Amino acid sequence: MDAVLGSMTERGFRIITYSRAGYGASSPAAGRTVADTAADCAFLLTHLGVTRYLVAGWSAGGPHALASAAVAPESVEGVLLIASFAPFDAEGLDYIKGMGAQNVAQFGMAGHGEPAMRELVGRMASAVRGHASADVATEMASLLPPVDLDVLTAEFGADNAANMDHGLSRGDEGWIADLAALTSPWGFGLDAVTAPIELWHGTVDRMVPVAHGQWLAEHLPTAVPHLEPGQGHLSLAIGSLGEKLEVLRGRVADRATSRLALKSRPST
Template sequence: METVVLPDGRTLEYLVEGPAEGLPLVLHHGTPAAAVRYGPLAVPGIRLVLISRPGYGTSTEDPGRSVASAAADTAAVLDAAGIAEFVTAGWSGGGPHALACAALLPGRCLAVATMAGVAPSEAEGLDWLDGMGSENVEEFGAAAAGRAKLEAFLNHAAETMGEVKGSEVIEAFGDLIADVDKQALVGGFADYLAQSFRHALSGGIAGWRDDDLAFTKPWGFELATIEPPVSIWQGDQDRMVPFGHGQWLAEHLPDPEVHLLPGEGHLSLIDNFKLIVATLRRQAAA
């Protein structure tokens, strides 16, 4: 794990793995999560960059941050790592942050993928909570009610997620996962998610809280301004970020390559990671 000190004094933790000559890929983690190694994410020819967003792991919190804030933070990490151009992908709550990099770093970001990524909460024509598991409905209801209500909810949830083991992940997810996701939670994947949750919440709930609050307000950029090529990946069995989010993004992002996948859930979507990376590589080279 490496760290970079930002101009405002905050510190971000990050990992860079893969060949120095590989195509840099910034993978924005979900909510909650952090920069944790996972072997299947290592794709030949790719230099993978993982960043713990503010408030996760040992990264300093940044209260009041917006989704757009991720672009400057990402640029600072890339500068520290000696990386100029890159591609990016965001999984789940990382999706909006990847789109922020595409919108606000157009001279550096060559392509972007959103993997089961969240749509804007104010998205016209989208019932944002429709199809979400009961835990997410309660969580974002608390977020809409304000910081105090959200902190109370997350502090309680973190009692479980902050100590969870791989063998307990299915139970911890509760109503948030469909059968296809339960089938995906075997062996190393469950252990990786548990490790990511534990590290993310090791310093408290600030990262989780500030992600949720950022999702409930304007992101700080316009989707229509995104210039790099975009691909959208979404499963119709997703109970964390429902299928409607992917459909809405497909209709509102500039000329995206759309992969709406029948039978895939939220977690099982990671099985498509090599194909997602191949798509990013192809788009970056176009």
């Protein structure tokens, strides 16, 4: 996992990850919403004795990171949002415009019923489960601009293939549940997110087009957007997550200092 986590652990961050319900060894939870998963995350961190933390969400993890800040505002000090999806019903956003064929097919399935969704996800999961990184890159070709193809065929490719195998080792329930959750009401309002947000999105992203990041930046008052020219869905994050977390940590520290100064200011 060094390709993903290395730049963070090198900077002293303690990283805690978890499998959303239905992935890996995590039991499925029928009908889970994005907010339900955030509640699971808050419960886990409370169990571990972690009371204050930053949350980071990449791709489908983005909405879940925002939900964590909404569900546990007393604990979440800041949000790192990387190439995140916007709400499926986002007003004024053409949700699938600019996506590669696989994501057009996935998100175009919304409203066609669970059997149709299961059939499509089953075919897509079979095409990547147990396959080498080169095969995965071929299957995902429509989603990969050249900068992302370079990443997936390098060190990250093996990590990604191993993660997909683990996540899908007991079936497709996690993928199906994620697709249903992303295309349904998330279970919280964006106005409930008050923590500082650092929002990053690549302009050539074909998995989650940059219009999603632009929409979120316009609807999240605490977000500082970073729209990166020439970066894709993978190239935006691999090798630089630590730097992005540092930016967020610095902003959180500045906010805390400002609050302390305000409290310390003598009354007139």
